[in-house]
Amino acid sequence: MAIRLTDVANEAGVSLATASRVLNGSARKPAEEISLKVRQAAEKLGYFPNAQAQALARSSTKLIGLIVRDIADPYFSSIARGVQRGLGESGIQLLLASVGSDHERELETIRAFMSQRTDAIILSGSRLLEGDQQLEQLLENYQANGGQAIMIGQPLALTGGIQIDNDGTAADLASALVRLGHRRFAILAGDPELATPRHRAQGFSDKLERTGIAVEQTLHGAFSREGGYLAMSDFLTAREKRKESGQICVFCVSDVMALGALHAIRERGLRVPEDIAIVGFDDIPTLVDVTPSVSTARLPLEEIGRMAGEMVLSHSGAKLVVVSGVPMMRGSSELATAD
Amino acid sequence: MAIRLTDVANEAGVSLATASRVLNGSARKPAEEISLKVRQAAEKLGYFPNAQAQALARSSTKLIGLIVRDIADPYFSSIARGVQRGLGESGIQLLLASVGSDHERELETIRAFMSQRTDAIILSGSRLLEGDQQLEQLLENYQANGGQAIMIGQPLALTGGIQIDNDGTAADLASALVRLGHRRFAILAGDPELATPRHRAQGFSDKLERTGIAVEQTLHGAFSREGGYLAMSDFLTAREKRKESGQICVFCVSDVMALGALHAIRERGLRVPEDIAIVGFDDIPTLVDVTPSVSTARLPLEEIGRMAGEMVLSHSGAKLVVVSGVPMMRGSSELATAD
DNA sequence: CTGTTAGCGCATTCAC
DNA sequence: GTGAATGCGCTAACAG
Numbered sequence: 089m090a091i092r093l094t095d096v097a098n099e100a101g102v103s104l105a106t107a108s109r110v111l112n113g114s115a116r117k118p119a120e121e122i123s124l125k126v127r128q129a130a131e132k133l134g135y136f137p138n139a140q141a142q143a144l145a146r147s148s149t150k151l152i153g154l155i156v157r158d159i160a161d162p163y164f165s166s167i168a169r170g171v172q173r174g175l176g177e178s179g180i181q182l183l184l185a186s187v188g189s190d191h192e193r194e195l196e197t198i199r200a201f202m203s204q205r206t207d208a209i210i211l212s213g214s215r216l217l218e219g220d221q222q223l224e225q226l227l228e229n230y231q232a233n234g235g236q237a238i239m240i241g242q243p244l245a246l247t248g249g250i251q252i253d254n255d256g257t258a259a260d261l262a263s264a265l266v267r268l269g270h271r272r273f274a275i276l277a278g279d280p281e282l283a284t285p286r287h288r289a290q291g292f293s294d295k296l297e298r299t300g301i302a303v304e305q306t307l308h309g310a311f312s313r314e315g316g317y318l319a320m321s322d323f324l325t326a327r328e329k330r331k332e333s334g335q336i337c338v339f340c341v342s343d344v345m346a347l348g349a350l351h352a353i354r355e356r357g358l359r360v361p362e363d364i365a366i367v368g369f370d371d372i373p374t375l376v377d378v379t380p381s382v383s384t385a386r387l388p389l390e391e392i393g394r395m396a397g398e399m400v401l402s403h404s405g406a407k408l409v410v411v412s413g414v415p416m417m418r419g420s421s422e423l424a425t426a427d
Numbered sequence: 428m429a430i431r432l433t434d435v436a437n438e439a440g441v442s443l444a445t446a447s448r449v450l451n452g453s454a455r456k457p458a459e460e461i462s463l464k465v466r467q468a469a470e471k472l473g474y475f476p477n478a479q480a481q482a483l484a485r486s487s488t489k490l491i492g493l494i495v496r497d498i499a500d501p502y503f504s505s506i507a508r509g510v511q512r513g514l515g516e517s518g519i520q521l522l523l524a525s526v527g528s529d530h531e532r533e534l535e536t537i538r539a540f541m542s543q544r545t546d547a548i549i550l551s552g553s554r555l556l557e558g559d560q561q562l563e564q565l566l567e568n569y570q571a572n573g574g575q576a577i578m579i580g581q582p583l584a585l586t587g588g589i590q591i592d593n594d595g596t597a598a599d600l601a602s603a604l605v606r607l608g609h610r611r612f613a614i615l616a617g618d619p620e621l622a623t624p625r626h627r628a629q630g631f632s633d634k635l636e637r638t639g640i641a642v643e644q645t646l647h648g649a650f651s652r653e654g655g656y657l658a659m660s661d662f663l664t665a666r667e668k669r670k671e672s673g674q675i676c677v678f679c680v681s682d683v684m685a686l687g688a689l690h691a692i693r694e695r696g697l698r699v700p701e702d703i704a705i706v707g708f709d710d711i712p713t714l715v716d717v718t719p720s721v722s723t724a725r726l727p728l729e730e731i732g733r734m735a736g737e738m739v740l741s742h743s744g745a746k747l748v749v750v751s752g753v754p755m756m757r758g759s760s761e762l763a764t765a766d
Numbered sequence: 767c768t769g770t771t772a773g774c775g776c777a778t779t780c781a782c
Numbered sequence: 783g784t785g786a787a788t789g790c791g792c793t794a795a796c797a798g
Binding site: 090134136137138139140141143144149154158159160162165166168169172179181182183184185186199200202203204205229233347350351373374376377378379390 | 429473475476477478479480482483488493497498499501504505507508511518520521522523524525538539541542543544568572686689690712713715716717718729
Binding site: 431432433443444447448451476477479480481482483484485486 | 794
């Protein structure tokens with residue numbers, strides 16, 4: 089079908105080997121004169137090297153895989169952009185999979201990437217709290233065959249990657265809020281089986297406890313905007329029933345959940361922060377356009393992606409880097425002046 | 428390095444061909460008994476088919492390429508998610524490239540995808556207004572070799588894809604605003620060399636003209652949040668100098684630009700919509716969390732991506748589908764009651 | 767139904 | 783510095 093290197097070699101009147109050496113950097117350098125002929129022939133015929141054939145012959149694809157939960161979620165799309173940046177001009181191509189919360193599909197994707205012989209796989213969804221046998225086994229196999237497994241979030245014992253200090257960052261967030269004067273707290277905690285939301289909630293409430301403050305309520309919901317919306321709705325309904333009032337500060341374990349929660353609050357005609365103070369986590373780019381500005385813990389998302397990309401390039405996939413977030417106190421968590 | 432099919436065949440005590448037939452759907456079905464042995468051997472050895480070798484032998488990769496300008500932009504990430512959805516369980520893998528506004532890089536990416544022998548390439552950035560020789564030639568070559576070139580936005584003469592009726596939709600938007608009572612308009616028009624922003628601005632102003640209304644000002648800026656911010660800043664500075672006041676409705680050719688513009692307006696302490704009414708285009712998911720709610724033309728972004736993905740599956744890449752947006756009048760374009 | 771064999775397109779030893 | 787030959791891992795005729 090397409091033009092092969094053989095065709096180019098024939099057209100140029102040289103051997104296959106020579107054509108190969110010209111069109112790809114080989115150790116041996118053919119004469120300039122002959123190089124030109126080959127290049128012209130390739131140009132004329134519209135030759136494109138067959139990456140599959142090259143991969144087979146060199147036993148090295150220049151492919152890596154990135155697995156995210158939802159590419160339309162700003163958290164993941166920021167990371168994805170960072171990865172692309174990190175890859176830069178390396179010529180490495182990125183295989184993307186947006187697998188949703190479907191764990192089985194995630195495993196299938198890893199298998200697919202292994203089949204593609206990707207040089208590295210970057211996993212960016214949240215891990216289950218209890219170790220995942222299948223996943224670990226798969227990645228171990230992958231690494232045994234020379235693949236780099238890089239995790240963003242909570243690296244496994246056997247993988248390197250970027251570890252996000254969810255626990256410590258959430259604690260800092262708690263401290264900052266107490267310093268602001270908040271004393272009443274609730275947590276919108278996300279799926280209790282996932283490590284990330286779990287650690288964030290835990291870090292937050294532990295810190296409060298050490299300060300002598302008890303979290304009044306912990307609600308669980310899906311780790312998504314929808315989940316935040318529903319959980320907050322439940323919270324508000326219960327609050328109404330109790331005819332309770334007075335500002336309370338609700339820590340949402342992700343910005344995306346916080347936005348859903350914000351929506352639920354507004355829908356009921358309540359005010360942020362006067363009635364409910366809101367705090368998120370991640371500092372997704374979307375936040376800049378939200379009013380009131382949402383307090384959160386800033387994670388350098390794009391930078392995290394970039395680091396992962398660079399780890400691929402430098403073959404330092406086994407390295408572990410820890411990244412912490414920094415509290416950003418904005419409008420949504422201002423202390424109500426009078427009660 | 429890795430386990431080969433040959434290894435599996437040996438382990439199972441069958442021939443290479445039989446192993447191949449068992450592990451991949453072939454027309455000929457080996458006996459159940461022997462199939463089992465092969466599968467067990469594969470499992471035991473941890474065999475993963477080498478996709479490159481398969482591609483070479485079958486001359487069919489199950490790969491497609493998606494090119495966007497910026498994967499972190501909600502417009503593109505929504506489309507990307509749609510494409511993934513459209514691909515569904517097909518087992519086709521997605522190669523993603525986020526090329527920025529770098530035209531040369533876009534061409535390079537297409538070449539890379541051609542080398543990868545992707546079955547299809549979905550182009551989703553905006554085209555230049557004047558035909559791009561190189562791009563067309565490249566895609567023509569690609570199609571001649573059996574590739575599907577699918578464009579989202581403004582398909583070229585030689586490609587199919589999803590055409591967005593920017594012109595007509597912008598006109599509808601203009602009508603809706605006039606119907607609301609607006610009479611004073613400005614356009615925040617984006618890069619004049621790109622087809623998409625150009626068509627939107629043109630469609631909008633043409634419709635107004637036919638209604639007997641002249642656009643007071645047209646500003647150009649980059650087709651991005653930053654561009655929207657800067658252009659609006661200039662607009663407001665000029666307006667201040669002229670000591671002008673009174674509501675004017677500014678049509679931003681994309682939501683992302685509108686958000687940048689909104690930021691600039693707020694920064695100066697002006698109000699939306701009382702001082703400046705804002706209208707965007709696309710209806711990116713981000714908008715739901717912005718107050719006031721931003722008027723726009725709703726494009727079914729995810730659906731558009733899904734359609735593109737399905738076109739790949741059904742090999743109908745040459746088909747042309749036209750999608751129109753529908754005006755969504757929300758808070759940001761309310762008419763100021765008194766002036 | 768199963769095994770043998772010949773490529774798929776290219777990189778790379780090895781001779782010249 | 784250049785060409786001929788071998789093999790990367792697998793599929794798909796072709797025989798048996």
